[in-house]
Amino acid sequence: MQVQELVGFVPWTFIAQICNLLIQVYIFKRFLFKPVNAMLEKRRAMADAEIQDAVKAKDDAKAMKAEYEQNMQQAKEKANEIMSTAQKTAAVQSEEMIREATQQAATIKTKAEKDIALEKAKAVNEIKDEIGSMAMEIAGKAIGRELREEDHEQLINEFIANVGEKS
Amino acid sequence: MDVDISGARVLFTLPIDLPILGELAVSETIVVSWLVLLILTGLCLWLTHDLKVEKISKRQAVAEMLVELANNFVVGNMGEKFRYFVPFVAALFATGVCSNLISLFGLRSPTADLDTELAWAVIVFILITRQKIKTSGLGGYLLDFTKPIPILAPFNVLSEIATPIGMSFRHFGNILSGVVINTLLYGALALASSKLLGLIPGVVGAVLSQIPILDVGIPAILSFYFDWLSGLLQPLIFSMLTVMFIANAAEE
Secondary structure: OOEOOOOOOOHHHHHHHHHHHHHHHHHHHHHHHHHHHHHHHHHHHHHHHHHHHHHHHHHHHHHHHHHHHHHHHHHHHHHHHHHHHHHHHHHHHHHHHHHHHHHHHHHHHHHHHHHHHHHHHHHHHHHHHHHHHHHHHHHHHHHOOOOOOOOOHHHHHHHHHHHHHHO | OOOOOOOOEEEEEEEEEEOOOEEEEEEHHHHHHHHHHHHHHHHHHHHHOOOOOOOOOHHHHHHHHHHHHHHHHHHHHHOHHHHHHHHHHHHHHHHHHHHHHHHHHOOOOHHHOHHHHHHHHHHHHHHHHHHHHHHHHHHHHHHHOOOOOHHHHHHHHHHHHHHHHHHHHHHHHHHHHHHHHHHHHHHHHHHHHHHHHHOOOHHHHHHHOOOOHHHOOHHHHHHHHHHHHHHHHHHHHHHHHHHHHHHHHHOO
């Protein structure tokens, strides 16, 4: 079998090897780098999209949280307002009620006092009358004759007045 | 005992005879190169079929790793604008490694033939020159030879030509030395075992001395350096130099 030089230059082999390398470059480019790079690019795009989505979701959540907090704050304020209004109203009402009650009590008291005074005056008058007639009777009996009321009215009244002053 | 170290065997010749190129002889180098080409193409197709974006297979992970490695190697050393060089550098490296390691299967490495490395180096040289002309224009490229002083022009031309020659011979020398040393070692060990076992008297010795028992195992140690280490390192150096030279040509 024919053998080539150990260290030599064979033009055909040289040309063939140039062609082989160029074919290899094309094959690598077409069948390895193109599909894999495209796939990597796709995955990168997907990852980017996912990250963007996540960022958006986070922003949304933040906005929602802020809104919620604001709502909570408003609700709290409202509750406080209602509470203080209620307290104020209650205070006013109770004051009113107390005042009314006091007034009523005072009215009742004055009326009772008036009644008492009236009753007392009535009783005094009655007693005066009684005492007058009793004195007449006693005096009549003592003098021995009947005193006429009409005649001695003056006297009697003086007496009673004196008694009244003393009593 | 004959130990024969020769160039690639010519498997067949085609009846094409051109004036300068000579007769078209298809040698072992060419046929094994085709085999390398087929292996790498098959590997590419196997690695990249059924690519998915999510839930990738181990096979796809390897493909992605290799592609990313090549991308990072080229873009990291040359910059983003040289991304289109990735397939070229990857092909250079993969073909080199595959050509070197195919000797492990008992075939003759295409890289043990100077034509192979020379072909690669010439392509690299053309790319370097193209890049230089692109960077500084044809006039600027030619003017560069007269720097720093015009009298150095011949030496500058020489150093320019030395680039592809140096690159090709570095790779070729490493692989060929492996071939030579392995052949010598196999021959020497066969001879040693034949003499050693021939000491046994009678028919037993005569039969055993025909079996090169020492050839088993021992060459593997040297093969580790010459086939594996050189086989992986030299293509790396070749690719690295390619990348560096082209990147340098793009500067200034």
